[in-house]
């Protein structure tokens with residue numbers, strides 16, 4: 001049996017002859033936060049709907065906890081908390097009735113946790129679900145998803161419509177959930193900034209295909225910026241380095257974006273006697289811009305930052 005919490009194998013969905021999800025292979029490790037990044041229309045929600053079993057693939061497979069998702073695997077939903085960007089609740093329920101319905105439906109329902117989160121987010125129990133604001137609906141959906149004690153949390157644009165303070169609370173909750181070691185998170189978004197502080201892994205979906213997929217720690221460890229002062233200009237030899245993703249200068253201060261062993265790069269640069277040099281970390285946005293630019297995807301990714 002597969003050790004991945006989520007796995008897709010050549011997962012494809014075609015509408016009217018167009019593959020909106022096109023042979024996607026994903027592997028999400030248990031206990032990780034996996035960011036699925038893609039511009040509007042990239043196919044994120046379609047991919048997620050296939051994982052949730054709400055639509056069937058045209059070809060390929062979606063697997064949760066090693067089991068192939070099909071019409072017969074509704075039991076898997078007991079283990080999955082799912083939050084979409086437009087939560088739809090049965091409109092004739094008050095919040096407390098909806099909670100009671102979830103408590104009956106989900107075997108792992110954690111009453112205490114639900115109560116704590118409802119208090120924390122100050123969700124009015126007596127209100128009709130249809131009269132909640134968009135932000136409150138999102139918060140309620142997240143509370144319900146967390147209260148089933150999910151082994152997998154699937155979040156499709158979970159902070160859409162939330163203000164900055166609530167966003168921070170949502171991120172904290174997600175991180176606390178993952179810190180238990182039992183929960184895996186798959187988070188789809190079209191904003192790179194959403195992933196910067198929380199994701200372990202980022203995969204980029206563009207026109208239905210995964211263009212790029214990396215562990216962030218690895219990426220951050222290998223991608224750094226060196227600033228060095230060369231009054232006579234950057235030595236020609238340095239401009240030819242294979243590990244140099246990008247370089248620019250303001251007067252004699254040269255900024256080099258390096259993808260590789262930073263210590264080796266610093267040592268090599270030092271041999272050219274700069275007046276001064278230092279190594280600095282890159283933001284995720286800078287890493288993206290430079291990596292994707294080098295790989296020829298720069299224009300596509302500018303939509304994501």
Ligand SMILES: Nc1ncnc2c1ncn2[C@@H]1O[C@H](COP(=O)(O)OP(=O)(O)OP(=O)(O)O)[C@@H](O)[C@H]1O
Nearest residue numbers: 015016020038039040041042043044045046047190
């Ligand atoms: N039922 C359908 N019939 C035809 N085309 C569809 C259907 N569902 C989705 N699509 C198309 O599939 C493409 C991907 O849509 P999807 O909603 O999966 O993208 P997304 O990445 O989630 O976008 P967004 O970030 O805007 O929500 C879009 O071009 C969309 O119009």
